[in-house]
Amino acid sequence: MIWSAIAWLLAGMIIACLLVSIATDLADRIIPNRVVxxxxxxxxxxxxxxxxxxxxxxxLGAMAVLAALGLLATYDLLGWGDVKLIAAVxxxxxxxxxxxxxxxxxLAGGLLSSLYLILRFALRRMTPALVRAEPTNDPARxxxxxxxxxxxxxxxxxxxxxxxxxxxGTAFSLAIA
Numbered sequence: 001m002i003w004s005a006i007a008w009l010l011a012g013m014i015i016a017c018l019l020v021s022i023a024t025d026l027a028d029r030i031i032p033n034r035v036v037x038x039x040x041x042x043x044x045x046x047x048x049x050x051x052x053x054x055x056x057x058x059x060l061g062a063m064a065v066l067a068a069l070g071l072l073a074t075y076d077l078l079g080w081g082d083v084k085l086i087a088a089v090x091x092x093x094x095x096x097x098x099x100x101x102x103x104x105x106x107l108a109g110g111l112l113s114s115l116y117l118i119l120r121f122a123l124r125r126m127t128p129a130l131v132r133a134e135p136t137n138d139p140a141r142x143x144x145x146x147x148x149x150x151x152x153x154x155x156x157x158x159x160x161x162x163x164x165x166x167x168x169g170t171a172f173s174l175a176i177a
Contacts, residue, residue, distance in 0.1 A: 018170060021081075022164055026146060035085075043092045062090045065086060082162045093174065100173060106165075108165035109162060109169075120155065
């Protein structure tokens with residue numbers, strides 16, 4: 001499919017929103033609804049470019065994904081922000097590619113989970129002084145604070161920032177679309 005300039009702009013906005021969702025997911029383990037809304041609107045616009053038929057099929061697919069993943073979220077197997085974000089990004093790809101998108105997101109999530117398990121294993125075997133190091137409050141060391149906070153979350157078995165997997169799967173799916 002040859003994309004128009006508008007389609008490229010919309011896809012770029014979706015990727016930018018996913019980058020914002022990663023930042024907020026890493027910082028606070030939350031995905032803002034306004035970011036999900038922009039992804040949704042850009043996805044709707046992308047599907048509208050294809051005509052009314054593909055838009056209605058894509059909307060049905062997005063609702064089915066929202067319902068299925070929402071069921072998982074009610075049992076705390078997924079976060080609601082992740083559910084809403086994944087349902088919104090299904091509109092970024094044609095309806096016949098939604099399964100491939102979900103597979104790509106799941107694969108990226110599996111790789112991320114593996115990384116977190118490896119890090120948890122490694123961090124628990126490190127010296128106690130290093131593991132219990134207090135996060136720095138120096139504003140110039142923002143990346144170090146983020147690493148320190150994430151290290152604490154990994155050791156506490158807290159949920160991982162799944163927005164990373166959503167970005168990886170979506171970027172891959174958009175690249176091959």
